[in-house]
Amino acid sequence: MTGQYETVIGLEVHIELATKTKIFCGCSTEFGGAPNIHTCPVCTGMPGALPVLNKKVVEYAVALGIATNCRITQVCRFDRKNYFYPDNPQNYQISQLYLPIARNGCVEIETPSGTKKIRIHEMHMEEDAGKLVHNEWDDTSLVDYNRSGVPLVEIVSEPDMRSADEVIAYLEKLRMIAQYLGVSDCKLQEGSMRADVNLSVRRAGTEEFGTRTEMKNLNSFKAIAHAIEGERMRQIELLEAGKEVVQETRRWDDNKEHSYAMRSKEDARDYRYFPEPDLVPVVISDQWISEIKARQPELRPEKIERYTREFDIPRYDAELLTESWKIADIFEKTVQLCGKPKKVSNWMMGEMFRLMKEKGKEPEELDFSPEHLAKLIELSDQGAISSSVAKKVFEHIFAENADPEKYVEEQGLMSVSDEGALREAVEKVIAQNPRAVADYKGGRQKAFGAIMGQSMRALKGKADPAAVTKIIREMLDAQQ
Amino acid sequence: MANKISDETIEYVGILAKLKLSEEEKEAAKADMEKMLDYIDILNELDTSGVEPMSHVFPVNNVFREDVVTNGDGRESALANAPKRREDSFEVPRTIG
Numbered sequence: 001m002t003g004q005y006e007t008v009i010g011l012e013v014h015i016e017l018a019t020k021t022k023i024f025c026g027c028s029t030e031f032g033g034a035p036n037i038h039t040c041p042v043c044t045g046m047p048g049a050l051p052v053l054n055k056k057v058v059e060y061a062v063a064l065g066i067a068t069n070c071r072i073t074q075v076c077r078f079d080r081k082n083y084f085y086p087d088n089p090q091n092y093q094i095s096q097l098y099l100p101i102a103r104n105g106c107v108e109i110e111t112p113s114g115t116k117k118i119r120i121h122e123m124h125m126e127e128d129a130g131k132l133v134h135n136e137w138d139d140t141s142l143v144d145y146n147r148s149g150v151p152l153v154e155i156v157s158e159p160d161m162r163s164a165d166e167v168i169a170y171l172e173k174l175r176m177i178a179q180y181l182g183v184s185d186c187k188l189q190e191g192s193m194r195a196d197v198n199l200s201v202r203r204a205g206t207e208e209f210g211t212r213t214e215m216k217n218l219n220s221f222k223a224i225a226h227a228i229e230g231e232r233m234r235q236i237e238l239l240e241a242g243k244e245v246v247q248e249t250r251r252w253d254d255n256k257e258h259s260y261a262m263r264s265k266e267d268a269r270d271y272r273y274f275p276e277p278d279l280v281p282v283v284i285s286d287q288w289i290s291e292i293k294a295r296q297p298e299l300r301p302e303k304i305e306r307y308t309r310e311f312d313i314p315r316y317d318a319e320l321l322t323e324s325w326k327i328a329d330i331f332e333k334t335v336q337l338c339g340k341p342k343k344v345s346n347w348m349m350g351e352m353f354r355l356m357k358e359k360g361k362e363p364e365e366l367d368f369s370p371e372h373l374a375k376l377i378e379l380s381d382q383g384a385i386s387s388s389v390a391k392k393v394f395e396h397i398f399a400e401n402a403d404p405e406k407y408v409e410e411q412g413l414m415s416v417s418d419e420g421a422l423r424e425a426v427e428k429v430i431a432q433n434p435r436a437v438a439d440y441k442g443g444r445q446k447a448f449g450a451i452m453g454q455s456m457r458a459l460k461g462k463a464d465p466a467a468v469t470k471i472i473r474e475m476l477d478a479q480q
Numbered sequence: 481m482a483n484k485i486s487d488e489t490i491e492y493v494g495i496l497a498k499l500k501l502s503e504e505e506k507e508a509a510k511a512d513m514e515k516m517l518d519y520i521d522i523l524n525e526l527d528t529s530g531v532e533p534m535s536h537v538f539p540v541n542n543v544f545r546e547d548v549v550t551n552g553d554g555r556e557s558a559l560a561n562a563p564k565r566r567e568d569s570f571e572v573p574r575t576i577g
Contacts, residue, residue: 019547026550035568039554055544077535084498086572134574142569145558270496275535283541 024051035144043149045090065102100124311341324363333370
């Protein structure tokens with residue numbers, strides 16, 4: 001039954017911009033802190049307080065617009081959206097309706113059936129609301145206006161997505177672009193990236209859209225996937241029972257895996273939008289756009305090209321190294337320090353990805369310093385530590401950002417590269433194992449492994465295996 | 481008096497504006513709104529195609545601030561007139577079920 005329906009999804013994605021101050025006042029945007037500590041008359045809606053636009057917000061929004069192939073609205077304005085809710089101290093939100101900062105863009109996502117284009121209808125700048133904490137037992141809500149006035153960009157897509165996988169691919173793409181640009185950290189858990197899902201179903205093959213609902217309160221990719229599946233089934237069941245889908249806003253409860261109707265969806269005119277009288281228009285000249293373009297950092301496709309060309313790294317590796325902004329950053333900084341891109345890539349592709357998988361660490365959580373990885377590569381290249389020791393040291397760099405030089409010294413892991421010490425150790429092993437020596441001379445190659453193993457053990461693994469092999473052969477051959 | 485405001489409309493506008501109006505106030509508001517709409521009809525007689533809507537009387541644009549923190553701890557003054565306060569938060573009737 002469900003196969004006869006197609007799911008149609010459009011997204012409204014809110015991204016909190018990583019400015020130091022709020023959009024219309026000089027209050028800090030820092031996350032956390034005591035309630036209402038970052039407030040002033042402007043962001044608490046005191047009568048007579050006047051907003052002044054943060055220039056950085058415009059620059060970040062334009063940067064996002066350019067990176068998502070939008071057309072920038074060169075004369076844009078703010079509008080007032082009127083509604084009453086305690087998280088909104090002014091009883092209106094300053095947003096953009098008539099002339100949003102950017103329009104008509106698109107991004108490409110990868111799907112099992114190839115590359116797909118998701119069109120962006122528009123992108124607008126607006127202020128965030130305060131935070132409400134609901135009290136279960138005494139019927140009150142507590143309001144914290146620290147977040148009130150934090151700058152947001154809302155990105156409205158066209159209804160181009162057909163599955164939860166496509167939605168997540170689209171969100172990951174937007175997140176990567178924003179992180180590469182440095183305009184937002186896009187942390188879903190902290191709410192610096194939020195998505196509202198507009199979803200409708202229609203019989204496969206029909207052209208016109210069904211009635212859609214909007215789902216809010218989705219703060220992880222998992223919740224988004226669950227909510228899409230749940231809402232899809234709910235709508236199909238309604239239609240199959242001969243009922244109608246009501247256009248409304250629903251709130252997803254991920255614990256109960258169920259959505260609830262919040263309110264019937266207001267029409268845009270219910271918000272009684274009008275041009276914001278307290279702010280003047282923003283005029284974005286060609287020159288300003290080209291300045292922002294010139295400052296635009298390299299995005300992923302260009303990075304992949306450069307890594308393969310400049311560093312001679314396989315394309316597959318370059319793709320993995322650039323999948324997250326954070327990993328690309330560590331890679332480039334380490335390469336800059338040690339000048340050995342291939343070695344850096346090997347460490348990251350091998351040991352780092354292995355440990356990330358093992359410990360369940362996300363790229364954003366990586367906190368070791370490139371300096372330490374660069375030093376480790378140096379130590380290993382100089383032969384100061386053996387490769388097995390190097391792997392062990394890397395684990396400590398990865399886990400607690402250990403300084404490899406200090407760590408190697410404190411733990412006494414320096415390689416025994418002193419030829420005399422190596423010979424001494426090997427000599428002892430040979431003297432103590434006459435049988436193995438005899439076996440080896442009798443043509444049993446396996447016996448060599450036993451001598452090798454014991455020699456390495458005697459040296460506590462801190463020697464270059466190739467050097468030890470050479471010495472053993474020399475000594476055994478000399479005895480013949 | 482060409483325009484008529486229905487009872488439903490005045491009721492609905494009242495809800496959006498969070499106003500509780502008495503019957504007399506509703507009638508008065510209806511009459512006022514009808515007059516306003518009539519006035520808008522007069523304005524609509526003008527041909528304004530090709531005229532850009534004006535949102536400001538001053539020919540000023542691009543008034544910005546730099547992204548620098550200038551405000552400190554605003555807790556006490558923000559909460560000074562709070563009808564109800566709990567610790568450092570405003571307290572309001574519970575908003576969600």
